[in-house]
Amino acid sequence: MALAMLNGHLIKDSSAAVLLHQVSNAPQLDTFSYQNCFMQDLFAHFPEILFIHRTYNPRGKVLYTFLVDGPRVQLEDPLARAVCFAIPAQEDAEGLAQMFQVFKKFNPAWERVCTILVDPHFLPLPTLAMEFPTAEVLLSAFHICKSLQGKLCQLSLERPVERVLLTSLQSTMCSATTGNLRKFFTLLSSCIPPARLSELHSHWLLNDRIWLAHRWRSQDESSRYFQSLEVTTRILSQFFGTNSSEKQGMASLFRYMQQNPGDKASFNLGLSPQNNHTASDASPETPKVEQLIEAGIQNSLNAICTGPAAQLCLGELAVVQKSMHLIGSGSEKINIQILEDTHKVQPQPPTSCSCYFNQAFHLPCRHILAMLNARRQVLQPDMLPAQWTAGCATSLDSILGSKWNETLDKYLAVTLLTEEVGRLLQHCSKEEFERRYSTLRELADSWIGPYEQVQL
Numbered sequence: 001m002a003l004a005m006l007n008g009h010l011i012k013d014s015s016a017a018v019l020l021h022q023v024s025n026a027p028q029l030d031t032f033s034y035q036n037c038f039m040q041d042l043f044a045h046f047p048e049i050l051f052i053h054r055t056y057n058p059r060g061k062v063l064y065t066f067l068v069d070g071p072r073v074q075l076e077d078p079l080a081r082a083v084c085f086a087i088p089a090q091e092d093a094e095g096l097a098q099m100f101q102v103f104k105k106f107n108p109a110w111e112r113v114c115t116i117l118v119d120p121h122f123l124p125l126p127t128l129a130m131e132f133p134t135a136e137v138l139l140s141a142f143h144i145c146k147s148l149q150g151k152l153c154q155l156s157l158e159r160p161v162e163r164v165l166l167t168s169l170q171s172t173m174c175s176a177t178t179g180n181l182r183k184f185f186t187l188l189s190s191c192i193p194p195a196r197l198s199e200l201h202s203h204w205l206l207n208d209r210i211w212l213a214h215r216w217r218s219q220d221e222s223s224r225y226f227q228s229l230e231v232t233t234r235i236l237s238q239f240f241g242t243n244s245s246e247k248q249g250m251a252s253l254f255r256y257m258q259q260n261p262g263d264k265a266s267f268n269l270g271l272s273p274q275n276n277h278t279a280s281d282a283s284p285e286t287p288k289v290e291q292l293i294e295a296g297i298q299n300s301l302n303a304i305c306t307g308p309a310a311q312l313c314l315g316e317l318a319v320v321q322k323s324m325h326l327i328g329s330g331s332e333k334i335n336i337q338i339l340e341d342t343h344k345v346q347p348q349p350p351t352s353c354s355c356y357f358n359q360a361f362h363l364p365c366r367h368i369l370a371m372l373n374a375r376r377q378v379l380q381p382d383m384l385p386a387q388w389t390a391g392c393a394t395s396l397d398s399i400l401g402s403k404w405n406e407t408l409d410k411y412l413a414v415t416l417l418t419e420e421v422g423r424l425l426q427h428c429s430k431e432e433f434e435r436r437y438s439t440l441r442e443l444a445d446s447w448i449g450p451y452e453q454v455q456l
Contacts, residue, residue, distance in 0.1 A: 031095075032087040032246070033102050034254075040107060043083040046073045047109040049213070051081075051117045051140060053229075055236040058244045062091050064099065065236060069117060071216050076224050078231040079257055083107075087246060093127045100131040106374075115213060119143035120201065141214035142229045144204050145173045151200050161191055172205075174222040176215050181205045297372055300379040301364070309363055309388045316357065316366040343367050349382040363388060 049070035055063040066084040075081050084103055088095035104110045113132055117140035122128075128137055152165050165187065172184040185205045189197060204210060217225060239256060243249035297317060301310045343355040345367050352358060357365040362385045364372075372378060381389070421440075425433055 031089045031098070032250070033084065033099065034086075034250075035084045035103075035106060039083040042068060042075075042081070043107055044109045046070060047107075047112040048072075049115045049117065050113050050135075051142075052119075052122070053143075053233060053236065054119065054122070055233070055241045057241055057246065057249060059246075061087060061246050063087055063236065063240045063246075063249075065232075066103065067232075070115075076228045078228060078235055078260070081228075082232075085250070085253075091124070093124060096124050096127045097131060100127070104131065117143075117213065120147055120204075138213055139204060139207075139210050141173060141176065141211065142226060144210070145169065145226065146233075148200060148202075155192065155196055155199075157191070165191060173226060174219045176211045176222070178208060178211075181211060296378045297369060304379055304381050304384055305363075305388055309361075309384075312357075312361065313364050313369070316364070317369045345371050347371060349380070350385065351383040 043066075046068040049068065051067040051069040053065045053067065055065065057063070064084075064086045065082055066086070067081040068083055069081070073081060084107075086099045086103065088099040110132065111134070113135045116128060116132060116135050116137045118125075118128070118137060120139055120143060125137055129135075148169055149166065152162060152169070155162075157165070168184055168187055172180045182205070185202055188200060188202050188205075192200065214222070235256060236253070239253040240246075240249035243252065298314065301313050301317070305313060343353050343365075345354075346352045351364065351368055352362075353365050353367045355365050355367055357363070358368065364379060364383060368383075425436060428436065
């Protein structure tokens with residue numbers, strides 16, 4: 001039910017997702033990465049500084065939110081700067097490496113990342129350095145501010161002293177000059193007992209490299225920057241951090257994003273938000289990369305296939321263009337899911353898929369076309385059986401009439417159901433397995449009789 005909720009909200013996204021990678025069908029998400037076309041375009045435009053925020057839920061699963069940062073990024077609405085959401089299987093070197101590799105695979109601009117901003121408790125720095133070898137990893141001013149705020153509130157200081165320190169912290173963060181940072185460091189040293197001062201990690205205030213990444217902002221820009229990130233992190237905590245179900249948490253988060261699109265409407269591909277141009281100034285003749293890829297697939301279908309076969313495949317492509325793609329890579333096969341049952345695509349010629357459309361008609365289905373779209377490829381002649389090449393078939397009726405097979409229809413329906421039941425049984429507890437097996441046993445006995453051995 002939670003996955004259905006999540007899929008239902010994702011499919012309403014006005015910009016089709018280019019990446020939704022899910023490894024497990026278990027009740028909880030094991031790994032998950034989401035990025036739509038707007039996010040991909042945004043990161044491609046502003047990849048220089050990447051801001052990473054982590055949100056933990058009650059089960060200890062962590063949501064990584066990737067946001068763009070830097071002087072050229074002027075989007076201030078909550079989550080408007082988000083370019084990817086990811087949940088690693090485990091927050092260890094292997095799990096994080098897989099998460100970062102998926103992000104890099106779908107974002108070639110990752111090579112232009114110069115700086116990565118993280119929170120002070122981000123421990124797997126070696127993994128981050130390995131996956132982004134040319135990027136400098138720094139503590140973010142926002143996370144340092146939040147850390148100092150939390151520590152000051154935990155010290156149980158006298159109310160007037162606490163109020164002065166919090167006010168000074170806020171004003172220092174909005175004008176993080178070397179002099180102001182040193183003054184605040186001195187104020188902390190005089191107000192906090194020496195035994196507790198080390199808990200604040202106040203030496204961060206004297207690390208000028210950290211603040212150079214933030215100091216370019218004016219006082220007003222800094223204030224808006226911190227307010228925007230404060231709202232963003234609260235939204236993430238509200239929807240994901242308080243929900244023990246990752247799927248329900250992500251569904252709630254995406255529902256909020258769809259209801260509050262914010263700066264997405266004003267962001268114009270190809271123009272920095274700092275430019276004083278309106279959307280109408282952009283050339284309408286410059287198509288997006290995705291549009292060029294889809295046009296290439298359409299042309300290749302029309303060139304290689306017969307007219308009726310192309311008509312069927314273009315219908316499948318229309319579904320791909322309006323849907324979310326669940327893409328998981330294996331050693332020999334690629335799992336493609338378009339908000340429906342999972343199917344396996346064999347990418348090597350002759351290309352095939354486990355779905356009914358491909359099995360019945362031996363034509364490129366929506367899953368094969370989704371794979372081509374994700375890889376930025378077009379249909380090749382060796383992906384199509386000879387009987388469907390141009391000049392062979394005469395009409396759509398003849399195709400449907402000649403290829404319809406009731407036995408195959410039943411076989412595929414039963415096969416898909418059997419695979420789904422098998423996956424559910426593999427991921428449930430021993431007690432749940434016994435209960436479900438007993439239910440299946442009773443169902444089989446009611447059909448055939450309890451005295452014949454029925455293999456489940």
